[in-house]
Amino acid sequence: MPFKPRLQIVTHPRWTVPVPTVENRWDLLYSDYPEVYHEFESVVGTREKQVHEIFDLKEKVVLDAGSGTGKSSLPVSRIAKEVIGIDIERPMAAVAKRALKEEGADNVEFLLGDARSMPLQDGSVDVVMGITLAIYPPEGWRAFAREATRVVKNGGLIVVKAIPPGWYGGELDKVIADVNELGVVDAMFSKEFGFRHKDFYATSNYGTVEKMLRTYGFIFGKKAIDYIIDHRKTSIRWKHRYHYKIVKKPTG
Numbered sequence: 001m002p003f004k005p006r007l008q009i010v011t012h013p014r015w016t017v018p019v020p021t022v023e024n025r026w027d028l029l030y031s032d033y034p035e036v037y038h039e040f041e042s043v044v045g046t047r048e049k050q051v052h053e054i055f056d057l058k059e060k061v062v063l064d065a066g067s068g069t070g071k072s073s074l075p076v077s078r079i080a081k082e083v084i085g086i087d088i089e090r091p092m093a094a095v096a097k098r099a100l101k102e103e104g105a106d107n108v109e110f111l112l113g114d115a116r117s118m119p120l121q122d123g124s125v126d127v128v129m130g131i132t133l134a135i136y137p138p139e140g141w142r143a144f145a146r147e148a149t150r151v152v153k154n155g156g157l158i159v160v161k162a163i164p165p166g167w168y169g170g171e172l173d174k175v176i177a178d179v180n181e182l183g184v185v186d187a188m189f190s191k192e193f194g195f196r197h198k199d200f201y202a203t204s205n206y207g208t209v210e211k212m213l214r215t216y217g218f219i220f221g222k223k224a225i226d227y228i229i230d231h232r233k234t235s236i237r238w239k240h241r242y243h244y245k246i247v248k249k250p251t252g
Ligand SMILES: C[S@@+](CC[C@H](N)C(=O)[O-])C[C@H]1O[C@@H](n2cnc3c(N)ncnc32)[C@H](O)[C@@H]1O
Pocket: 030, 041, 065, 066, 067, 068, 069, 070, 071, 072, 086, 087, 088, 089, 092, 113, 114, 115, 116, 130, 131, 132, 133, 134, 135, 136
């Protein structure tokens, strides 16, 4: 793949080729390297629980906020009635549209839009999901919660899959030591928005050090790259948190 500017290049004495990285710049990943995100997200975790294995999405109209390259929308479309994916990044949505063509599903559409101001009518969907949707700055989650509550039907479900505090980059959180807002967002969901949560552990198997460097290493930066090479790592353990709430609206 041709690499564009703004990447950092990591060299390591025990690795013959330099390793490019966005060094935790997720905005850069989404705008310039959606294919790398798609490959990273295509690594299936052992014991990984997908949203439709935990919550009943059968025959539901589902809004997927932050649908990215389609990795969250397409599996759900196989059991849901309809899936509307919304993403703020055009390059991510372009990859999603290509993936949709390959899948051949006729009950999914991908829209360009902002999860803080959704282009949907009040009470028009059964479920709003955000699967590792990452809104920055974190105050934007308040607008998301308000909008999700507006567009979901009475008795509908809002579910957000997040990385809990202490698990940024999975088991390498302490190695990467990135300053992140996971604790702030976690507290918003539990204390401010009144969501409950369920936690799950999974292990992503990248198969080879090479593949782990060009996906996980590309995203999580120099400290992660050094650690992967030093320890010949090919897998990562994750903790995932599903924040969820059934929305009760005033009637009459
Ligand atoms: C980690 S990706 C998750 C993609 C997909 N849900 C998946 O599971 O693979 C986060 C996505 O959220 C999108 N995003 C971030 N802020 C957003 C916002 N305010 N409105 C809509 N999408 C947003 C990003 O562009 C990115 O595609």
